[in-house]
Amino acid sequence: MGALLTLPLLELTVGLPLAATLLAIVSGRFSSGLVLGIGPAMLALAVLLCLAVGSHGPLEVAVGGWAVPLGIALGADGLSAVFVMTGAIIMPAVALFARRAFGSDPAETTQSFTFWPLFFAMWAALNAIFVGRDLFNFYVALELLTLTAVAMVAYGGTAAALRYMIFALMGSLAYMTGVALLYASAATLDIGLLSEAIEPDRAVVLAGGLMTAGLLAKTALFPLHAWLPPAHGNAPAPASALLSALVVKASFFIIVRIWFHVMPDAQSPWLVQTLGLLGACAVIYGSLLAIRQGRLKLVIAYSTVAQIGYLFFIFPLADGSAFALPWAAGAWTGGIFHALSHAFAKAALFLAAGLIIEALGHDRIADMKGIARALPMTMAAFGLAALSIMGLPPSGGFMAKYLMLTSALAGGQIFYALVMIAGGLLAVIYLFRPLNAAFAGSHVPEIAPVPKARQTIPLALALIATIIGLASSIPYQFLQIGLPEVLEGGTE
Amino acid sequence: MTQALPIALMACAFAPSFICFFLAEERTRLRNSINIAGALLKLVLIAFLLEGVARGMVYETRLQFVPGLYLLLRVDALALLFVTLSAFLWLVTTVYAIAYFGGKPNLSRFFAFFNLCVTATTGIALSGSLITFFLFYELLTLSTWPLVVHKGDEKSMAAGRSYLAYTMAGSAALLFGIVWLEGMTGPVEFARPGALANIDDWTLRAIFFLCVGGLGVKAALVPFHGWLPQAMAAPAPVSALLHAVAVVKAGAFGIVRFIYDIYGIERVAELSLGLTLAVLASLTIVYGSVRALQQTDIKRRLAFSTVSQVSYIVLGASLAGPFATIGGLVHLVHQGLMKITLFFTAGALAERLGITSIDQLDGAGRRMPVTMLAFTVGALGMIGVPPVAGFVSKWYLGIGGLQAGQPWVILVLATSSLLNAAYFLPLVYRAWFRPPAGDPPREGIIEAPAALILPGAVTALASLGAGLLAAFALSPLGWSTLIVERVYLP
Numbered sequence: 001m002g003a004l005l006t007l008p009l010l011e012l013t014v015g016l017p018l019a020a021t022l023l024a025i026v027s028g029r030f031s032s033g034l035v036l037g038i039g040p041a042m043l044a045l046a047v048l049l050c051l052a053v054g055s056h057g058p059l060e061v062a063v064g065g066w067a068v069p070l071g072i073a074l075g076a077d078g079l080s081a082v083f084v085m086t087g088a089i090i091m092p093a094v095a096l097f098a099r100r101a102f103g104s105d106p107a108e109t110t111q112s113f114t115f116w117p118l119f120f121a122m123w124a125a126l127n128a129i130f131v132g133r134d135l136f137n138f139y140v141a142l143e144l145l146t147l148t149a150v151a152m153v154a155y156g157g158t159a160a161a162l163r164y165m166i167f168a169l170m171g172s173l174a175y176m177t178g179v180a181l182l183y184a185s186a187a188t189l190d191i192g193l194l195s196e197a198i199e200p201d202r203a204v205v206l207a208g209g210l211m212t213a214g215l216l217a218k219t220a221l222f223p224l225h226a227w228l229p230p231a232h233g234n235a236p237a238p239a240s241a242l243l244s245a246l247v248v249k250a251s252f253f254i255i256v257r258i259w260f261h262v263m264p265d266a267q268s269p270w271l272v273q274t275l276g277l278l279g280a281c282a283v284i285y286g287s288l289l290a291i292r293q294g295r296l297k298l299v300i301a302y303s304t305v306a307q308i309g310y311l312f313f314i315f316p317l318a319d320g321s322a323f324a325l326p327w328a329a330g331a332w333t334g335g336i337f338h339a340l341s342h343a344f345a346k347a348a349l350f351l352a353a354g355l356i357i358e359a360l361g362h363d364r365i366a367d368m369k370g371i372a373r374a375l376p377m378t379m380a381a382f383g384l385a386a387l388s389i390m391g392l393p394p395s396g397g398f399m400a401k402y403l404m405l406t407s408a409l410a411g412g413q414i415f416y417a418l419v420m421i422a423g424g425l426l427a428v429i430y431l432f433r434p435l436n437a438a439f440a441g442s443h444v445p446e447i448a449p450v451p452k453a454r455q456t457i458p459l460a461l462a463l464i465a466t467i468i469g470l471a472s473s474i475p476y477q478f479l480q481i482g483l484p485e486v487l488e489g490g491t492e
Numbered sequence: 493m494t495q496a497l498p499i500a501l502m503a504c505a506f507a508p509s510f511i512c513f514f515l516a517e518e519r520t521r522l523r524n525s526i527n528i529a530g531a532l533l534k535l536v537l538i539a540f541l542l543e544g545v546a547r548g549m550v551y552e553t554r555l556q557f558v559p560g561l562y563l564l565l566r567v568d569a570l571a572l573l574f575v576t577l578s579a580f581l582w583l584v585t586t587v588y589a590i591a592y593f594g595g596k597p598n599l600s601r602f603f604a605f606f607n608l609c610v611t612a613t614t615g616i617a618l619s620g621s622l623i624t625f626f627l628f629y630e631l632l633t634l635s636t637w638p639l640v641v642h643k644g645d646e647k648s649m650a651a652g653r654s655y656l657a658y659t660m661a662g663s664a665a666l667l668f669g670i671v672w673l674e675g676m677t678g679p680v681e682f683a684r685p686g687a688l689a690n691i692d693d694w695t696l697r698a699i700f701f702l703c704v705g706g707l708g709v710k711a712a713l714v715p716f717h718g719w720l721p722q723a724m725a726a727p728a729p730v731s732a733l734l735h736a737v738a739v740v741k742a743g744a745f746g747i748v749r750f751i752y753d754i755y756g757i758e759r760v761a762e763l764s765l766g767l768t769l770a771v772l773a774s775l776t777i778v779y780g781s782v783r784a785l786q787q788t789d790i791k792r793r794l795a796f797s798t799v800s801q802v803s804y805i806v807l808g809a810s811l812a813g814p815f816a817t818i819g820g821l822v823h824l825v826h827q828g829l830m831k832i833t834l835f836f837t838a839g840a841l842a843e844r845l846g847i848t849s850i851d852q853l854d855g856a857g858r859r860m861p862v863t864m865l866a867f868t869v870g871a872l873g874m875i876g877v878p879p880v881a882g883f884v885s886k887w888y889l890g891i892g893g894l895q896a897g898q899p900w901v902i903l904v905l906a907t908s909s910l911l912n913a914a915y916f917l918p919l920v921y922r923a924w925f926r927p928p929a930g931d932p933p934r935e936g937i938i939e940a941p942a943a944l945i946l947p948g949a950v951t952a953l954a955s956l957g958a959g960l961l962a963a964f965a966l967s968p969l970g971w972s973t974l975i976v977e978r979v980y981l982p
Contacts, residue, residue, distance in 0.1 A: 424664065436649060
């Protein structure tokens, strides 16, 4: 196993998709085939990275041999490894799905030329965030990510893209200001060095607040969510899947890094409760709006607004469960579980919705009667993914909810437990509406043919969301590798 | 080797379910063979397990979720009582369903979810921990929904919505209760419940009401019973399974587990929860019977009868004392046998003679004598006429009431029996003693196909047998006694 450490794993997780971006630009009409080579390579890299982290603990390398603070460092703990792995599964799956829409066959369009460079650049940016160890690198990666995401949203309509860009730019501005403040007071941006050097004085708290506010805009936490539904609801299905599954998680990932790794001491009751309350509002408000949507993709997009809310419960809950709960993984692990299972389930939902649109030519729920009889496999994927979103067993979403609920009740924070229960019930309502339509009637509707092979992609993603729940001990153990120090009292 | 047994038991229903999902609609023969083979194999396994458990063996399988939290499948005597019932009824219902649907569409989907429903029921029976129980309990909720809406018409879709609204709210309450409890004690296993002693009485009561209330939705405890009569819109085999084993029994079984394997019957009595629940169950028994009397549609009358009858189980479980417990447990089996007989025969009547409401029953006995004979046995059993099984349940429940110092239970049982007679006997009377309707009256016996008629006859015989042979060790009564001996005389 020692040989694993000699491989430039971390550099490659970022470098390979970056190289693929350039290749995709030059190879033009053939670029849709690139993923057939890059995809397996990235998956192999992610597996190796997981093996390395699993057997040796957290990794850290100085790029080019230049040690921090002069050079920049990349690092991977259990959290990084599971996110890189998640990306390495979802990205190729979505790419395989997208090859029909954005391939060179049958017609060459602007989209088929631009999608692939954007796709690989997005992958590079995601991985740069997941293995990043430096707040400025986060900024660079985040900008690249936003750029690619805005471009993909523009496929669906420039108005939504413009709106997204305004939110994202304001977010970048706030984040960058926070980073500058922090640099002014600590003279470094490396996470490891910062966590030692930092004193939770007012400047630091202000910096943390600014960075968080900026990232919240990019994560689309209520009340900064207004850009998300039109953007995710109107983009082409593969783009929506990437945006909802991974892109919003990346900025959340940075928030977790900031508050649990960089400045855990700066967490104040005021901060954690604010984030928690905003999350609660997002859960309720997003779900209520999801119920009112008439179009399937908008239901799924508003569901993302709601599901993002749960992620922020880890702030109040991880605080409350910091005392020993030896058998529960605690709210932090629950929150990350939620992010992971939501990524798979939401990608599956958007891809399934994409297939329904291809089959019917629209996504109006009222006119979807009997689609389950015409596309059984797609609806099976939709149903299975919906289970995870509703937080019903045996899915990963359930395991996440169970862990968070337990720490909420054990920590006496009944409010959050009630919100989670209510959010689950609301999700049942908004997700069973399309399922209801799909089962209704007795005729088999006329549809444009959809190849079986493509239908297996959302099904596979939905199955993974379920397996995360059944085999939860594996991701659980990974998440304990390099667990933030503040949380160590909260687990075994 | 013994570790694999609980898994094998689950696989008997899960494998056919999984295969059916991918089976083309027209592979009828293959689909039917797989389903029946699964059901037969399960019965063989159960025979083996019954022998082992009677000797005092316990079979366990564990799968770790997160540290300390296990998916735990455990075969003990109580689990086997429920599994045996569900496996036997699964076999007959499968035969019945094959005949009932004939060449109708969407059968692969139907059997996939049907078998998944049976898998979930088996899982509920074998659950060794609260989290495992909840997992399968939800799987049952979800796998039943496609069965309820199977026909796809407006009425079924409305029934499906109502079913989900009730059961999901119930599940939310149950989950809240479970997590609240486990937040204080750690993960709860039925065989080793956590330290409840440190929890104050009111918290325990609140948790009890959340959980039993949540379970009560499926057990159709008044006022949470509204979904059950509506769910009658489902095809007859679904109603049969829903009312006899799968959904309502899962709720009742959960309540039994909760009282005996988590709180313990002494604690439940101390907190005066037992008495409260007994009163609630009694109200349900009487209310369900009264409502049944008001119905003119046969299936709706049967549905309200289920509301009433399932609460016998809850009543028996909530009274402290071995006889009441035996009465409740044995009724879990007896009600299943009798009620499925009634639903099989009602379905056959509707399918062959087009009879759905009570006034159409005139003279039905002449045209479908076997079916009506089976129906009569089931109805008499429900009333509690010896020697049909229902008598045994009521006898033990009555004595149990006296033993627990609650003589009013006898009054409840008597009232309910009278009401049962009032709503079942007119049906029996019409079928046998009134001349057939129509001008000129249609004559001739139309008892066919055999697969539609025989399942009802078999379960009718089984309900007779369970009553006649109650003294044997492997009868439902004998087995329930064994369970109760192990609870009260550890």
